[in-house]
Amino acid sequence: MNGMDRALKLLAAAEGTSAATTDMIECARGNADLKHPDNISAGDTLDQLADSLRLLIECLPDLNEATAQLQGAVIRYLEAT
16 A cells, blocks of 8 residues: 555544544533434444544554454444444
8 A cells, every 4th residue: 555545544534533533522412312313323423433443454554463353343344234
């Protein structure tokens, strides 16, 4: 992967993580009430974090065994949703 591809993936991962963080902050400020439909209760926030983690792992130069297992689990999760 060249530097430009890595930079674009890292920016996408950061953007997704930021959006998920905003969802969590808004929910916490709303007394963490998950009774009404929102991104957290719908699972969208978790999906966003998982996809951001996938992108981050793809940017790593070498994967150790634990990270490779995490990558596989994240990919399986994303494929199932």
